[in-house]
Amino acid sequence: MSMPYADGSGPLVPKPELTLPALRQAVAAVAPSRLPEFFEDLQKAFVRAGDEDSVVPIRMFYRQWGVVIEIERHPETARRLHAAEQALSSPDPNVRERAVREAGEIVRAAHREVAGG
Incomplete structure (x- = not known):
């Protein structure tokens, strides 16, 4: 490494x-x-x-x-994911919705990269 x-x-x-x-x-x-x-x-x-x-x-x-x-x-990607995970416990439903969307985008992109696409 x-x-x-x-x-x-x-x-x-x-x-x-x-x-x-x-x-x-x-x-x-x-x-x-x-x-x-x-x-x-x-x-x-x-x-x-x-x-x-x-x-x-x-x-x-x-x-x-x-x-x-x-x-x-990727430190910035990891930071964004961890921030989104933290935001999932927000009392604001709009914040939670954005967090779910952000986390989903990050994880899907990582799956695509690992799959070679």
Whole structure:
């Protein structure tokens, strides 16, 4: 993983491959406080894969964490998402509506990026 760009405008780390080592390294770099959640989700995905005799839960885990990293590796995008999440508890319905729209746009864009589109 690379260091942040000198001017702070670029991603904190390169876009990782959707592999366990690459995702683990990227989470450690951009959201280290989420490593316990990452490993818990990993364990759940492997248990579910065994229960279902399917690799789909593992692929879903990779995709889910690819999206998290795609957001978190861009500090301004992550800041906007976290602000929108905070705004969801606003008593003002207009603020909540804007927050839902903003969060949805950010997450959908991250899903598109992870999917290669």
